[in-house]
Amino acid sequence: MAINPLSILFVASEVEGLIKSGGLADVAKALPQALDALGQDVRVTLPGYRKIKALEEAPIALETHLDHWPHTPYKVRQLAIGEVTVYAIECDHYFARNEMYSEYNQAYADNGERFSFFSAACLDMLPKLQFQPDIIHANDWHTGFVPYLLKHRYAEFPFFAHTKSIISIHNAVFKGVFSFDELPTLPEMQGRYAPDAAVSATHVTMLKAGVMTADKVNAVSPTYAEELKTELGSHGMAKEFRARAHDLVGILNGCDYSDWNPSTDDFLPEKYHAEMSSMLAGKAACKQGLQQRVGLPERDVAVYGMVCRLTSQKGVHYLLPILERFLKLDAQLVIVGTGDPILATQLAEIAACHSDKFAFVEAYSNELAHLVEAGSDFFLMPSEFEPCGLNQIYSMAYGTLPIVRAVGGLKDSVVDYDIAPESATGFAFINPEPIELLSVMQRSLLFYLQQKDEMERMQLYAMQQKFCWKEAAKEYLALYRSALN
Template sequence: MVTKDLSILFVASEVEGLIKSGGLADVAQALPKALLGLNQDVRIAMPAYSKIAGIEQATVVLSTTLEHWPHTEYQVRELSVVGVTVYAIECAQFFDRSEMYAENNVAYADNGARFSFFSAASLDMLPKLGFQPQIVHANDWHTGFIPFLLNHRYGEHAFYQGMKSVLSIHNAVFKGLFSYDEVQSLPEFHSYYVPDAAVSPSHVTMLKAGVMNASKINAVSPTYAQELTTELGSHGMGKYFSQRAHDLVGILNGCDYSSWNPTTDLSLPQTYKAEAKSMQEGKQACKRALQERAGLEVKDTAMYGMVCRLTNQKGIHYLLPILADFLKHDVQIVIVGTGDPSLASQLRVIASQFPHKFAFLEAYDNDLAHLVEAGSDFFLMPSEFEPCGLNQIYSMAYGTLPIVRAVGGLKDSVVDYDTNSDLATGFIFHEPEPYALLLVMQRSLLLYLQYPEEIERLKLFAMQQNFSWSTAAQEYLSLYYAALDA
């Protein structure tokens, strides 16, 4: 077990507890929290979005300009989340917006300049604040220029000597693709020739810049790390990940059980624990509450839940063609999510055809998400690709059996019933086809109807699994030490 203290700057574009759009924010809160619990000096850097509650009242600890051209003025406000110090980098021209990345599903036209500045300011502020981290941990494309700048801008600077970078890949489908003209706020790109960031004569990606320059790279699950070295699994960046394969590892995300715990969850009508009678009574109460909330008949039937962004990545296009066929069985399904208007429209049509069996709730509602996890018997995650996934882990914590495709972190965290019934925690299918999903859903329903005691055993066993962040944090510490030795 690693015990030596390190100093770490964790840089992310969003942090749960302050502002969130997806799973990156969960990790950006939970991993620093776990590292702090291991006595590491960890601090977070993020943009000071104007929509962060209370940001204007936060103490200004630095007012300065970038040392390098274009010498942009900025401030740093100090916040705290789960006991971790947060440096929020404030620059009105870039972060005084109504949203983080886009409005009405249209990305801000200056995102290249915005996050180029953020990467530059995250490093520029360090000597001015008197904080000299040994590790700068960047996350996804928004921070991809941080490893690049450490190498190209600060490689010979005394303050940054020995400072190493780690880049976490949460989802490589988002690369931060921009023309050279869109990143002219970094003078390193004025030559219009930067091979370790370029993907064409006219465009660069922030993600490639990070991948080619980071001391170490990690994917958020072991299987996703393997997938990234393929063209399909990396969304076209396989050759770059393959070049860095010796520095690429997979670390499965943990679960923040302080937020996702059925024994303490205030979103539930009745809490319960990993004990047969408690679990059965608690889940029955939650199922009734979910049925009432969704406008479905209150009855004892197999409940399938799904909470996700409405995108093809989440496998909605596998579910839609077979949904009506599955609803011919004595089942109920509740889907909660927002996203692609076309997918939402198709779900609304099916819901109108099966009003007593299927409810589509077009919402982003955290309390409702918790109720779906607790009130369902099965949780659907038929993802096209899934770097890690968290809902399958949340599901197990709530005694709800995940139904997943064998990709990324889903494959790494769920044990299939047909493969190993003794250690099973859910159901897995492989082929990216609607019919394969229908078959596995029917498998789960057959077991539910024919062997109810076996289903209860599986639920209880799933609740007993532990994906704590303390374990993942130890793996990250090992990665940090490997980076320092590189």
């Protein structure tokens, strides 16, 4: 056991292994497990969505109602992720729906009400469960009212006298902007006066509520923490992040290699590990398997992969203007993803004209994502912004060199070959321009064609890099202790 272990409640809107839409879920599974392995008493809470398969069979740990108005009834069901206890807050009125946040690309109209109820219930349940956390770790806008209520509603409440709060920013573009009228579950909002949360006379943002009231603010990479203090990087909340600059700490996410490891990956036609002959044979077999799977000619050419949501954040709009020019070169490209239908249509049209070189698969496929990571030589992440990013870390684990824009966690995790050849793990460009992306793709292709031995050395070196949650968890523990002190 750890010396003086902390009690930690990790609050998130999704958790990998139970329900997931994005990278937040990966963190909400892996970080608590890493903290648990370090001997901390960590528990997780999330909404009890109907979609969680294990929910109905899970034992009821608590059946109660909010002590504060509007006294909404709810249940707490107890689940687990590995050794970590998970509390699912079940309230059919809010969470018995087909999806988590939206249907048919339309957010649920009462999302403000739903997640403010969830925030209130997270704190309401703790004395009733007799779990007294030292630290409550909130994540993104959905849980922004947790630090807010801890500071305002529970300021004089003896049970929480020694409890401190952290909020992690996984993506500040999503702020949870709602009118006071959309928050009927919080009596604190009925007076229409909430300077820590308000952005106008009529509206609040739940992210601001968390950032202005948490004891410490965390960003999911050191560079993203710096970017949040700028107008461009904060998407309009620079003033708030600058006000909290003294308490703002960036910690790079780890990677859960149990899912992303080419030596144990059942999705691959041939497994391989970080040894030269194994890597070369495995990647050759996976490249052939990928070409067969997506219908590209089975040729020994440079293959570029991309797996992402089709959004401008992921830099698809930098790729589209230069794509046909790139496809004149002797290389292949595979893109897998769903999202903006306009971007999907444009990619599909170009793929139809260049079917011998470019395959576009409009789907969310975990199996294909693994095959793209293993079968590609290069992996494209030309993001407009990227708080942390995980695919560049997965790519390195598979000996696939990431091509990134040097922002956020991409800058913190990928070393560009032109800057430091000996320790390089990929290629980077800075200016958000299509021509810059084309230039770095051409640079990588020349490297593949003209420096074969050096390319293979760099791939093997990339495979040997490790971004472990254990190290990140130690940094989080230090952050928690600084909040408590």
